[in-house]
Amino acid sequence: xxxxxxxxxIEHHLAFxxxxxxxxxxxxxSVVISLLLGIVGLxxxxxxxxxxxxxxxxxxxxxxELLLEFVDDxxxxxxxxxxxxxxPLSLTVFxxxxxxxxMDFLPVDIxxxxxxxxxxxxxxxxxxxxxxxxxxxxxxxxxALMIFYSIKAKGLFGWLHELFCAPFGSHPLLWAFNxxxxxxxxxxxxxxxxxxxxxxxxxxxxxxxxxxxWAATGWVGAVLGGLLSTGWAIFHILIVVLQAFIFMxxxxxxxxxxxxxx
Amino acid sequence: xxxxxxxxxxxxxxxxxVWFAAKFVWPPLMRAIETRQKQMAEGLAxxxxxxxxxxxxxxxxxxxxxGARDRAQDIIAQAEKRAAxxxxxxxxxARSEGERLVAGAQAEIEQSVSRARExxxxxVAALAVAGAEQILRREVDRTAHAELLAQxxxxx
Numbered sequence: 001x002x003x004x005x006x007x008x009x010i011e012h013h014l015a016f017x018x019x020x021x022x023x024x025x026x027x028x029x030s031v032v033i034s035l036l037l038g039i040v041g042l043x044x045x046x047x048x049x050x051x052x053x054x055x056x057x058x059x060x061x062x063x064x065e066l067l068l069e070f071v072d073d074x075x076x077x078x079x080x081x082x083x084x085x086x087x088p089l090s091l092t093v094f095x096x097x098x099x100x101x102x103m104d105f106l107p108v109d110i111x112x113x114x115x116x117x118x119x120x121x122x123x124x125x126x127x128x129x130x131x132x133x134x135x136x137x138x139x140x141x142x143x144a145l146m147i148f149y150s151i152k153a154k155g156l157f158g159w160l161h162e163l164f165c166a167p168f169g170s171h172p173l174l175w176a177f178n179x180x181x182x183x184x185x186x187x188x189x190x191x192x193x194x195x196x197x198x199x200x201x202x203x204x205x206x207x208x209x210x211x212x213x214w215a216a217t218g219w220v221g222a223v224l225g226g227l228l229s230t231g232w233a234i235f236h237i238l239i240v241v242l243q244a245f246i247f248m249x250x251x252x253x254x255x256x257x258x259x260x261x262x
Numbered sequence: 263x264x265x266x267x268x269x270x271x272x273x274x275x276x277x278x279x280v281w282f283a284a285k286f287v288w289p290p291l292m293r294a295i296e297t298r299q300k301q302m303a304e305g306l307a308x309x310x311x312x313x314x315x316x317x318x319x320x321x322x323x324x325x326x327x328x329g330a331r332d333r334a335q336d337i338i339a340q341a342e343k344r345a346a347x348x349x350x351x352x353x354x355x356a357r358s359e360g361e362r363l364v365a366g367a368q369a370e371i372e373q374s375v376s377r378a379r380e381x382x383x384x385x386v387a388a389l390a391v392a393g394a395e396q397i398l399r400r401e402v403d404r405t406a407h408a409e410l411l412a413q414x415x416x417x418x
Contacts, residue, residue, distance in 0.1 A: 027268040034272060038279045042287065049290040054297035061294075068291050087292075088284035096279060128272075137272030 006213050013108055013209050015123040016131065027131055029121070034128035037099040045095065067091070074249060079256035086255050089145070090248045093138065098244035100129045101201055104236060108208050129243075130201040132194070139194035142251050146189070149258040162261075193250050200243045204236055387415045 019028040048064035057065060071091045072083065079086055103126045115124035128134045151159045163182050164175045208229060215225035391411065 045287045049287045052290045052294040054294045088288035092280045092283040133268035137269045141273045141276045
């Protein structure tokens with residue numbers, strides 16, 4: 001155990017557990033926890049789907065149906081077309097991001113102790129969405145789907161035409177401006193999409209760490225830090241759900257925009 | 263910080279999850295929800311139809327009841343009329359029968375009286391003839407005095 005200073009404490013909590021994988025390095029913590037949460041989330045949903053009945057639903061089925069209808073209503077409000085893919089896409093995004101964000105509720109130091117002494121993994125982080133890799137993976141996947149649906153809805157030529165001729169006009173002198181504008185738009189989408197979620201979750205984690213550091217200074221710090229941590233955790237419930245919801249809505253909005261003709 | 267393989271693996275996992283949700287989670291639950299919605303809509307429509315039919319049936323039964331009541335009133339009125347008629351007829355029949363009986367009795371009485379009178383007359387006549395015979399001490403020739411005797415009987 002190295003000497004515990006504020007710097008080493010923060011560093012300890014914010015460093016990733018890295019592992020060599022396929023000739024590169026991989027964040028084992030983010031990958032393992034996100035996969036685990038994704039599997040658990042989908043398994044819970046699948047549990048309701050397996051026994052789905054059109055008659056009187058069970059309690060779990062009713063709860064999952066509530067979630068499905070909520071997601072479907074939200075998606076319908078921005079994308080009134082065929083939702084057989086966009087619906088499950090938004091549902092997956094919402095459930096997965098919500099579960100990953102919710103990992104932030106676990107107390108940072110207890111989890112660090114658990115990872116280190118029970119699982120023998122040091123520098124293991126609980127919150128996959130506080131890793132920019134995870135949020136970028138999601139945002140870039142949505143971005144790829146956006147390009148795919150743009151081309152599917154307008155045709156390759158139509159998409160390229162829009163790239164050069166929208167939004168200012170199809171005059172050849174405006175092509176460069178149109179393209180520049182569209183590139184900025186296309187780049188800004190996944191960036192803002194992923195960094196918004198990442199920033200919120202990362203900041204939330206940092207605040208917990210700072211309060212934890214204060215708690216290490218003495219009794220007054222321990223009491224006040226504990227109280228503030230509780231308050232922050234309660235406020236964080238809102239952030240966790242809100243960020244998952246925003247991420248889902250933006251996913252649906254971007255896919256819907258891909259279908260729009262200029 | 264190490265962007266790259268982590269991102270790729272997360273993206274692959276994401277697509278697998280979406281595929282799973284789109285294939286095994288979304289369709290069965292949506293189908294269940296939509297089927298239930300349809301069933302509920304049908305149930306509500308059937309209930310509405312039943313309500314309307316119930317109203318119609320109630321109206322029809324009211325009408326039937328009113329008709330039946332009217333008919334019953336008619337029948338009662340007719341029955342009362344008929345009863346009065348029967349009573350009248352019976353009264354008339356009884357009166358005429360009584361009158362007939364009284365007339366028969368009177369006729370019989372009159373017959374009896376006249377018969378008694380005839381008998382009396384005959385007997386008086388016979389007595390008179392017997393008296394006359396006694397007086398005359400001879401037999402009255404009935405043939406010779408038939409007219410006289412008849413005259414006598416008439417006068418009695």
